[in-house]
Amino acid sequence: MISETNQQAEKLVGVEVSAAKLKAVCLDGTGNVADFYKVPLNPEIEISGQLIDFIGELKPRYGDFAKIGIAVPGLFDRASNRVRFSTHIPEQPEIDFADEIKAKTGVDAIIENDANAAAFGEYTLGAGRGSRDMFYVTLGAGVGSAIIFDGKIWRGASGFAGEFGFIPVNSDGLKIEEVASTRNIIRRIKNRFHQDSTSSLVKIVMVDEDAITISDVVRAANNGDDFAQMMLERTGSYVGMGVANIINLLNVERIVIGGEVLEAENLVLEAITQRAKEFSFAPCFEATRILKGELDGMAAAVGVALLSAEM
Numbered sequence: 001m002i003s004e005t006n007q008q009a010e011k012l013v014g015v016e017v018s019a020a021k022l023k024a025v026c027l028d029g030t031g032n033v034a035d036f037y038k039v040p041l042n043p044e045i046e047i048s049g050q051l052i053d054f055i056g057e058l059k060p061r062y063g064d065f066a067k068i069g070i071a072v073p074g075l076f077d078r079a080s081n082r083v084r085f086s087t088h089i090p091e092q093p094e095i096d097f098a099d100e101i102k103a104k105t106g107v108d109a110i111i112e113n114d115a116n117a118a119a120f121g122e123y124t125l126g127a128g129r130g131s132r133d134m135f136y137v138t139l140g141a142g143v144g145s146a147i148i149f150d151g152k153i154w155r156g157a158s159g160f161a162g163e164f165g166f167i168p169v170n171s172d173g174l175k176i177e178e179v180a181s182t183r184n185i186i187r188r189i190k191n192r193f194h195q196d197s198t199s200s201l202v203k204i205v206m207v208d209e210d211a212i213t214i215s216d217v218v219r220a221a222n223n224g225d226d227f228a229q230m231m232l233e234r235t236g237s238y239v240g241m242g243v244a245n246i247i248n249l250l251n252v253e254r255i256v257i258g259g260e261v262l263e264a265e266n267l268v269l270e271a272i273t274q275r276a277k278e279f280s281f282a283p284c285f286e287a288t289r290i291l292k293g294e295l296d297g298m299a300a301a302v303g304v305a306l307l308s309a310e311m
Helices: 004-010 047-062 097-105 114-125 182-195 201-207 214-222 226-250 260-279 282-286 296-310
Strands: 012-017 021-027 033-040 067-072 075-077 082-085 108-113 134-139 143-149 254-258 289-292
Touching: 012 047, 012 114, 012 296, 021 047, 021 296, 033 047, 033 296, 047 067, 047 097, 067 097, 067 114, 067 296, 075 108, 097 108, 108 114, 108 296, 114 134, 114 143, 114 254, 114 296, 134 226, 134 260, 182 201, 182 214, 182 226, 182 260, 201 214, 214 226, 214 260, 226 254, 226 260, 226 282, 254 260, 260 289
Parallel strands: 012 067, 067 108, 134 254, 254 289
Antiparallel strands: 012 021, 021 033, 075 082, 134 143
């Protein structure tokens, strides 16, 4: 039994920065999620200012904390403490988040790529727990991924290992990111509406073509919409081809898939698994478990909270 004093000392706080939201978790001394809190981002205001204000909101909510983990989208350069490239938040290369957070809040910050953080969260507390090696993929606004060997994030020679979204899936060089991110799934669906006007999604498009979201697609698929189901199954097949490459190359124990697209779990995960089996070396496939992530939208915040303990 952990005392109240020890729980306070071991409390960990993590924040995920995304294109649309700021999400925070507080882990108690037992490693359980004590609180999950999120707010929308204002696209008209600089991210760093909103992040600092958000940390200010967390202090009365969680009590005093001396350090925090921050998960950010994009290629994070640990040497310069900056995000070298981010499709979703282009202002980031100019910002040293850690220095700015320390200066404005007095809190020490560890910065981590969001996919690496989510992978570490799933490895420690989610679908990867109990394994030694794991490959993680998240299918959201972008396609992120990370590799964990012997309990540690594998970063590669320059720190950018795990760019699963750049794997080509056909001879024309079409990349997984271009077919499996949520925005590209929506783009593919819009391009095919004229071929299937019976889909329930057409009603949304007729009112406002830009209003359709991945949640609409998942909901339609789960309600039996053939067109939505077909598009998500094809997405899973593309991802499965990439997963087969990972299985053949790394022979990892587990592959964990997270992100919004996996809300249609039965359709997408089954398509991924079937295509991976088709293109994998059988002994490697048989040694790998392909699983849906368990931490859902909290994975990156949980993972970076855990990583902050290494500060």
